[in-house]
Amino acid sequence: MKNRTTNILMLVAIVLLAVLPLIFVKGEFGGADDAAEKLIQSIQPSYQPWFSSFFELPAETESMLFALQAALGAGFIGYAFGLFKGKASKSKSQ
Numbered sequence: 001m002k003n004r005t006t007n008i009l010m011l012v013a014i015v016l017l018a019v020l021p022l023i024f025v026k027g028e029f030g031g032a033d034d035a036a037e038k039l040i041q042s043i044q045p046s047y048q049p050w051f052s053s054f055f056e057l058p059a060e061t062e063s064m065l066f067a068l069q070a071a072l073g074a075g076f077i078g079y080a081f082g083l084f085k086g087k088a089s090k091s092k093s094q
Contacts, residue, residue: 037049
C-alpha cells in the first residue's frame with residue numbers, strides 16, 4: 001500500500017511540474033535562431049542573410065520535431081547504458 005501511495009504522489013508531482021509552468025509562465029517562446037537574427041539586425045541593420053529556407057514549418061511542428069529528436073536521443077542513450085550495464089553484470093556473474 002505504501003508503494004502505491006508513493007507512486008501516485010510521484011505521478012501527481014510529475015504532472016504538476018509539466019502543467020504549472022504552462023499555466024503560470026506568460027511569455028513568448030522564441031528560438032535561438034530568431035534571437036540571433038534580431039541581435040544581428042540591431043547591430044548591423046543592412047545585413048542580408050546568405051540564404052533562406054525552401055519552406056517554413058509552423059512553430060508547433062518545429063517544437064514537436066525538436067521534442068521528438070530529444071526523446072529519441074534520450075531513448076538511445078538509455079538503451080546503450082542498459083546494454084552496457086547488462087553486459088558488464090553478465091560478465092561478472094560468469
